[in-house]
Every structure is written in C-alpha cells, then in structure tokens.
Amino acid sequence: MKTWSVAKLRKEMEKTLEPKRYEHTLGVAYTAATLAMVHGSDMEKALTAGMLHDCAKCLSHHKQVQICEKKRLKLSEMEASEDSPLIHAKAGSILAYEEYGVTDEDILNAISYHTTGRPHMSTLEKIIYIADYIEPGRKHAKRTTDASDTYLQSLAATRKLAYMDLDAALCRILSDTLTYLSQKGGKIDSMTMETYEYYRKTSDSGL
Ligand code: DGI
Ligand code: FE
Ligand code: FE
Secondary structure (H helix, E strand, O other): OOOOOHHHHHHHHHHHOOHHHHHHHHHHHHHHHHHHHHHOOOHHHHHHHHHHOOOOOOOOHHHHHHHHHHOOOOOOHHHHOOOOOOHHHHHHHHHHHHOOOOOOHHHHHHHHOOOOOOOOOOHHHHHHHHHHHHOOOOOOOOOOOOOOHHHHHHHHHHHHHHOOOHHHHHHHHHHHHHHHHHHOOOOOOHHHHHHHHHHHHHOOOOO
C-alpha cells in the first residue's frame, strides 16, 4: 500500500472535509507537531495522525456505521447510537488504513482513541488527544458553549500544561470533559470514564 505524504493528506482533507473541520484539522496537526517536538516524539507521525484524526467526521452516521460493520468492528452501545460523537474516531481509523495507506499501529490507535482516550496511551495517542482540545481554533471550548473569561483562562492553563506534562494535561481535559458531560446530561462512555480514572491515579495533576 502506498504511503501518503503529509502534504498530499492535507490537500485531500481540504477536499473532503467541511471548511471549518479542515481549519480545525490543520490546527490539530500543527499543534500535535509542536507537542511532538517538545516531548521527543515523531513529528511526521504526529502530523499524519493530526491530519487524519477527523477524516470520517463529515460522513453520515449511517456511512460511519457501515465502515465499521464491514470490518466487523465491535462498537460500544454509545458508539453505535445515532448522533454519537464517538464513532467517527473508529471509522476514521479504518479509513486511514484503507483509503490513505496508513499501516502504523500507533497512528491508527491515535485516531481510534482521540475522542475517549484509553488507559496506557502511547505518547502519540496523548499528543493527538490533547492537540484536539487545545488547538488555536478552539476559541471557546469544543466541549462547552462557555466562552467566559473563566473558561478561557482555564483553556490557557491547559495549553501551557500540555507543553510541560502530557499526563497532567490529559487528566485536566478529561476532568473538564466529564464535568461538561454531566452538566449537559450527556451519557458517558465507559472508555472515557476508565481513561479518567487511570490518569487521575497515575498523573500528578492534583485532580
Ligand atoms: O471531533 P471533534 O469535535 O474535534 O472532537 P472529539 O472527537 O474529541 O469529540 C467529539 C465530542 O465527543 C466532544 O464534544 C466530547 C465528546 N465526548 C468525549 N467523550 C464522551 C463524549 N460525549 C459523550 N456523550 N460521552 C463521552 O463519554
Ligand atoms: Fe474528533
Ligand atoms: Fe478533532
């Protein structure tokens, strides 16, 4: 299978994603690259995973389910449900392999787990998860409509933390996500909860 260059992936994403999603994708890819520089991880892999992390996001839910079913992928009840914000990560990982020639397991896992995280994440997985939350285009939260000063100060602190301590940043993002989900009455996927519990115990976040 032919490997796609980052430049070619960028052009492809520009064609297939909605303009806002494409802007976000660039933000994630380049933020991931800077995190990789600071934390001694592979920059090309960070760029590739960032470019592709939401590659299935603009497909219909039906199409996303089809992609997963074709691969006999077991979906959690939440992933399978209509309007699920989670399934695009799994479908995206399959597309990255099938359409864009990505064979690197670490990149594929970074795409698969960019929404819920998981315990024992690799450095690349953490980088993509965090870059998705802190990229510069997130003017106000991706997980809240709160654009208050308090929220923005908190996001600024999370951004700074990400360049110092990946696990602590991860824990902070998970905690904010769970707070947001419980405020809006959103159902919490067991993987999101497991990830939070794991990093709460193992990181130095003080949460
Ligand atoms: O695709 P993006 O919008 O860039 O961001 P994403 O893939 O991280 O997340 C999509 C949404 O999923 C985001 O608003 C947070 C939400 N999410 C994460 N874990 C859970 C969740 N939503 C629910 N209902 N339950 C979860 O456990
Ligand atoms: Fe996403
Ligand atoms: Fe995203």
